[in-house]
Amino acid sequence: MDIxxxxxxxxxxxxxxxxxxxxxxxxxxxxxxxxVAVVGxxxxxxxxxxxxxxxxxxxxxxxxxxxKYTITAGKKEKHLKSLRKKVGIVFQFPEHQLFEETVEKDIxxxxxxxxxxxxxxKARVGEWLALVGLPEEVRHKxxxxxxxxxxxxxxxxxxxxxxxxxxxxxxxxxxxxPRGRKEMMDMFAQLQxxxxxxxxxxxxxMEEAARYADDIIVMHQGTIVRRGAPEHIFxxxxxxxxxxxxxxxxxxxxxxxxxxxxxxxxAPCLTIEDVIKNLQTLFTRVKRI
Amino acid sequence: MNNMIxxxxxxxxxxxxRLDPRTKLLLMxxxxxxxxxxxxxxxxxxxxxxxxxxxxxxxxKLSFIIKGLKPVLWVIVFxxxxxxxxxxxxxxxxxxxxIEVYDxxxxxxxxxxxxxxxxxxVTTLLTLTTTPIEVTDGMESLLSPLKKWNIPVHELxxxxxxxxxFIPTLMEETEKIMKAQMARGVDFASGPLSERMxxxxxxxxxxxxxxxxxxxxxxxAMEVRGxxxxxxxxxxxxxTWRGIDTAFMILLGFLAIVLWLLRS
Numbered sequence: 001m002d003i004x005x006x007x008x009x010x011x012x013x014x015x016x017x018x019x020x021x022x023x024x025x026x027x028x029x030x031x032x033x034x035x036v037a038v039v040g041x042x043x044x045x046x047x048x049x050x051x052x053x054x055x056x057x058x059x060x061x062x063x064x065x066x067x068k069y070t071i072t073a074g075k076k077e078k079h080l081k082s083l084r085k086k087v088g089i090v091f092q093f094p095e096h097q098l099f100e101e102t103v104e105k106d107i108x109x110x111x112x113x114x115x116x117x118x119x120x121x122k123a124r125v126g127e128w129l130a131l132v133g134l135p136e137e138v139r140h141k142x143x144x145x146x147x148x149x150x151x152x153x154x155x156x157x158x159x160x161x162x163x164x165x166x167x168x169x170x171x172x173x174x175x176x177x178p179r180g181r182k183e184m185m186d187m188f189a190q191l192q193x194x195x196x197x198x199x200x201x202x203x204x205x206m207e208e209a210a211r212y213a214d215d216i217i218v219m220h221q222g223t224i225v226r227r228g229a230p231e232h233i234f235x236x237x238x239x240x241x242x243x244x245x246x247x248x249x250x251x252x253x254x255x256x257x258x259x260x261x262x263x264x265x266x267a268p269c270l271t272i273e274d275v276i277k278n279l280q281t282l283f284t285r286v287k288r289i
Numbered sequence: 290m291n292n293m294i295x296x297x298x299x300x301x302x303x304x305x306x307r308l309d310p311r312t313k314l315l316l317m318x319x320x321x322x323x324x325x326x327x328x329x330x331x332x333x334x335x336x337x338x339x340x341x342x343x344x345x346x347x348x349x350k351l352s353f354i355i356k357g358l359k360p361v362l363w364v365i366v367f368x369x370x371x372x373x374x375x376x377x378x379x380x381x382x383x384x385x386x387x388i389e390v391y392d393x394x395x396x397x398x399x400x401x402x403x404x405x406x407x408x409x410x411v412t413t414l415l416t417l418t419t420t421p422i423e424v425t426d427g428m429e430s431l432l433s434p435l436k437k438w439n440i441p442v443h444e445l446x447x448x449x450x451x452x453x454x455f456i457p458t459l460m461e462e463t464e465k466i467m468k469a470q471m472a473r474g475v476d477f478a479s480g481p482l483s484e485r486m487x488x489x490x491x492x493x494x495x496x497x498x499x500x501x502x503x504x505x506x507x508x509x510a511m512e513v514r515g516x517x518x519x520x521x522x523x524x525x526x527x528x529t530w531r532g533i534d535t536a537f538m539i540l541l542g543f544l545a546i547v548l549w550l551l552r553s
């Protein structure tokens with residue numbers, strides 16, 4: 001489903017001395033099936049933005065269009081539940097939402113809330129476990145007996161089990177080891193490619209944003225300040241640093257090489273593979289001379 | 290939930306904000322007693338004036354307080370109605386469908402709801418103008434004479450400040466978990482009772498687990514930093530009793546005397 005934000009603003013605790021404007025002037029379009037990364041400093045409004053994606057928060061001004069659903073400021077929306085089935089959100093540290101006695105029950109919780117029968121849900125648990133890379137043995141264990149990384153996977157399986165069209169991920173890899181990170185990010189990328197899921201990823205890791213996203217949204221103090229393909233965003237290194245953000249290591253490395261040798265690569269290196277490719281061409285050029 | 294102002298602190302720099310927390314605690318404590326001295330128009334008038342003066346001095350917007358007290362307002366209206374309908378004293382003011390309303394009943398109802406309202410306003414004012422840390426520091430200092438009888442005043446104050454400190458954290462946590470479960474299709478607001486019980490488990494189990502974890506982490510963090518109870522522990526924020534505090538206590542004394550003289 002296409003996602004369109006028009007002039008969206010959100011204020012917390014409106015009309016109290018604690019009123020705080022967390023989002024303003026948000027205009028954005030997310031195409032169906034795309035992979036978008038939202039980056040920004042802590043407090044830039046990323047989390048507020050993503051809670052608008054399934055009606056957990058309603059804008060205090062403007063409109064949010066989510067496929068055929070429209071959420072307008074000030075109007076009570078009735079179809080939130082069917083909307084929430086279509087937009088799955090994996091919150092930060094999703095393992096904190098586990099509560100059932102067994103992994104199987106916890107994974108079935110979401111789909112059963114949205115009307116799937118218990119038999120069908122149970123029959124498909126294996127499929128979901130496999131999707132997040134968990135062994136079949138954990139099915140009847142208590143989720144609290146698992147390791148932190150495994151709990152995270154169970155929680156993510158619980159959201160994927162709802163079979164959403166849009167998957168919103170709030171720092172899904174925070175606190176995981178490097179291998180777990182890569183496996184998880186590769187799994188999300190596959191879901192996008194194979195199932196055509198739209199993915200919105202909030203992350204602090206510029207490497208992840210650069211490697212996986214088609215499109216990057218940069219937020220700063222409650223609004224969108226940059227938007228574009230990774231090659232475009234990471235061309236302006238000082239710009240990002242000025243916004244309190246990191247730049248992928250590869251881009252920094254590239255910049256050091258470029259300065260040292262007085263050369264210019266034709267595009268920012270977003271992955272190690274890019275760096276290798278560019279260095280190889282550089283070396284062959286050097287050799288020829 | 291966000292509209293409730295009881296127990297909330299509003300930062301400010303008014304006279305009331307700057308009073309010693311012990312003054313405010315004593316003030317509130319004594320006020321709760323002297324409210325009961327009032328029993329006629331004059332005494333209630335003086336009390337209301339005093340309370341309004343405190344409100345004015347605190348520089349907190351009146352609209353904010355009125356909005357925040359809305360939930361309590363129902364209780365007050367209910368109290369009033371109870372008195373009006375069930376007190377049978379004085380002369381009948383009017384009769385309607387067999388309901389007799391007496392003039393004394395209206396008076397008594399009005400007084401008692403006013404008393405209730407004043408109590409709530411003053412206690413709310415205390416928390417609105419005093420940080421929870423100040424409140425516990427004040428309590429600890431006021432209760433310190435009890436140490437003689439081996440009452441663990443410091444530990445009690447610590448428990449209180451920890452629980453106050455974690456109210457917002459737990460509220461935040463609750464909201465986070467609620468949102469996560471709502472995203473998984475839980476409906477906390479409607480649906481049959483059995484469904485809602487299930488929804489509560491989905492909220493309470495994670496909440497308890499995180500509260501236990503947090504408690505353990507806090508205990509470890511405190512021990513690591515060498516915490517070992519109240520003996521010999523100095524304070525970073527020392528309470529200072531100033532002239533204005535004495536003045537307020539004297540003012541309160543006057544208020545009590547005036548009420549005593551005016552009551553019938």
